[in-house]
Amino acid sequence: MxxxxxxxxxxxxxxxxxxxxxxxxxxxxxxxxxxxxxxxxxxxxxxxxxxxxxxxxxxxxxxxxxxxxxxxxxxxxxxxxxxxxxxxxxxxxxxxxxxxxxxxxxxLSTAAKQECRRLDPSLLQLEAMEKAADKAAKATVQRDLFILRQRFTELRC
Incomplete structure (x- = not known):
């Protein structure tokens, strides 16, 4: 349906x-x-x-x-x-x-649509992790989040 x-x-x-x-x-x-x-x-x-x-x-x-x-x-x-x-x-x-x-x-192409759908929950998860991260882990989470956001923007999701 x-x-x-x-x-x-x-x-x-x-x-x-x-x-x-x-x-x-x-x-x-x-x-x-x-x-x-x-x-x-x-x-x-x-x-x-x-x-x-x-x-x-x-x-x-x-x-x-x-x-x-x-x-x-x-x-x-x-x-x-x-x-x-x-x-x-x-x-x-x-x-x-x-x-x-x-x-x-x-x-978007089918491949781009699929990648956008995979990025959606990953971005939400990393944003939540960034808020909860301590000072030592925050830099790593922010780097990963930056990479995913760049890809999200490139794909025009």
Missing amino acids: AGLKLALAGLLLAGWAGMAAAQTLPTPSRTMYKCTANKVTSYSDKPCLGAERLVANPARGVSKLSGTERIGKDVQDERIRDMWADAFRPISGMTREEYEVFRRRNT
Whole structure:
């Protein structure tokens, strides 16, 4: 049944996949990394050693000051994706976040999709280990986490 749901969602996303492939820029990521080196803090969409992972929820701006709502194409597209996710939820059983991951990974190769699925729990496990690690083990965990995050970014998971 789950396979059928994913197949239906995949068919319905075929149009979205074509549009995504036509884009020249990668989809903006909501994942940011806070990096601190030599007492200087920077933020990036690329992981760094010892980075703190942050999830940004971008503001949609002040759009009703004039009495009419004016939104950009990116916000319009996000709202449309949210509506599609809500419409497919009874079929797929996926939340908006799960649907977005599925949609984003839909254009990846089969091997990349499989590797992304293997990386998901590994990243969560290493992030938990980093929080619980003592000072001696933390450097090793952070190095391993950095390597996995780099691969996750390269694959465009």
